[in-house]
Amino acid sequence: MTEKITPEEIQKIISSVPLLSASANQLLQATTDPDHDLMQIVNVVKTDATLTARVLKVVNSAAFGLINEITSLDRAISYLGERLVVGIAIGDCAAQLFDKELKGYEGEHGALWRHDLRTAIASREVVTQSNSTINPDLAFTAGLLHDIGKALISDYLQGTASDVLQKIENNEFSDYLAAEEELIGFDHPRAGYELALVWKLPEPIAEVIRFHHTPAEASEEFRELVYAVHLGDNIAMMGGCGTGADSMQYMLDTNYTQYVDLHPNALANIMLVVNEDYEKLERSFSEAGE
Numbered sequence: 708m709t710e711k712i713t714p715e716e717i718q719k720i721i722s723s724v725p726l727l728s729a730s731a732n733q734l735l736q737a738t739t740d741p742d743h744d745l746m747q748i749v750n751v752v753k754t755d756a757t758l759t760a761r762v763l764k765v766v767n768s769a770a771f772g773l774i775n776e777i778t779s780l781d782r783a784i785s786y787l788g789e790r791l792v793v794g795i796a797i798g799d800c801a802a803q804l805f806d807k808e809l810k811g812y813e814g815e816h817g818a819l820w821r822h823d824l825r826t827a828i829a830s831r832e833v834v835t836q837s838n839s840t841i842n843p844d845l846a847f848t849a850g851l852l853h854d855i856g857k858a859l860i861s862d863y864l865q866g867t868a869s870d871v872l873q874k875i876e877n878n879e880f881s882d883y884l885a886a887e888e889e890l891i892g893f894d895h896p897r898a899g900y901e902l903a904l905v906w907k908l909p910e911p912i913a914e915v916i917r918f919h920h921t922p923a924e925a926s927e928e929f930r931e932l933v934y935a936v937h938l939g940d941n942i943a944m945m946g947g948c949g950t951g952a953d954s955m956q957y958m959l960d961t962n963y964t965q966y967v968d969l970h971p972n973a974l975a976n977i978m979l980v981v982n983e984d985y986e987k988l989e990r991s992f993s994e995a996g997e
C-alpha cells in the first residue's frame with residue numbers, strides 16, 4: 708500500500724533539499740535572458756570561488772585533452788560554453804537529487820543524471836537542427852532539470868514498478884504519469900514544479916518541468932521550448948537511456964511537428980550526436996568531480 712503525498716508533505720520533502728546557490732540561480736536567470744552575453748556568465752562565476760575552481764578543473768580535465776593548461780576563467784568559459792558552465796553549477800548544487808538512487812522506478816544509481824544529461828543534449832540538438840529561435844543553452848539547461856521531480860517522489864513509489872507496468876499493459880493506467888498520480892497523489896512533473904517554485908527557477912524552465920509530458924498544456928509563450936524538451940526526453944528514452952521501469956511508458960505528443968521543424972532523418976542523427984557528446988560530457992563532469 709502506497710502512502711499519498713499531500714501538498715504539505717511535498718513542501719516537507721522540498722525543505723530537506725538544499726537550495727540552489729546564489730551563483731547557480733544567477734546563471735539560470737542569465738541563460739533565460741535573450742539579451743545576455745558571455746561576460747555576464749563570467750562575472751557570476753567569478754563571485755563563486757568553488758565554482759571557479761570547478762570550471763577550471765573541468766576545462767583542464769583529460770576529457771578535453773588540451774595541450775596547454777587554461778588558467779584564465781574567461782578563456783575556460785568561452786571554451787566550455789555557457790551550457791556546460793551552468794550544468795556544472797546545477798550539478799554541484801543538486802548533486803543530492805541527481806545522484807539519488809531512484810528505487811521507486813527501479814532505476815540504477817546515477818540513472819537520473821545520465822537520463823537528464825542525454826535529454827539536455829538531445830533538446831539542444833532539437834532546437835539547433837530545427838533552426839529554432841530558442842537559445843540552445845536554455846534548451847540544454849531545461850533538459851537537465853526536466854525530471855528533477857522524480858528524485859522527490861521516488862521513495863514513495865517503492866515496490867510499485869512491476870504492478871504499474873502490468874496495469875499500463877492492461878490499459879488500467881494510461882501511462883506512468885497517471886500511475887504516479889493515482890498511487891501517491893502527485894506525479895513527477897508536478898512535484899518538480901513545486902521545487903521549481905521554491906528554487907525560484909526562471910519561468911521557462913519551471914514550465915518545462917511542469918509540462919514536459921503534456922506540452923500542449925504549456926502556455927503559448929513557452930510551448931515551443933516545452934515541445935523541444937518533450938522530444939529530447941523521448942529521444943533519450945528511445946536511445947535506451949531512461950530512468951528505470953518508466954522508460955517509454957509515457958505518451959509522445961506527435962503534434963510536436965507543429966512546433967519543431969525537423970527533417971525526417973534528423974531524429975536518427977540527433978541520437979548519434981547524443982551518444983557521442985554524452986561520453987565526452989559525462990567524462991568531463993565525473994573527472995572534475997573527483
Ligand SMILES: [Fe+2]
Binds near residue numbers: 853854895896
Ligand atoms: Fe518525466
Ligand SMILES: [Fe+2]
Binds near residue numbers: 822853854940
Ligand atoms: Fe525524462
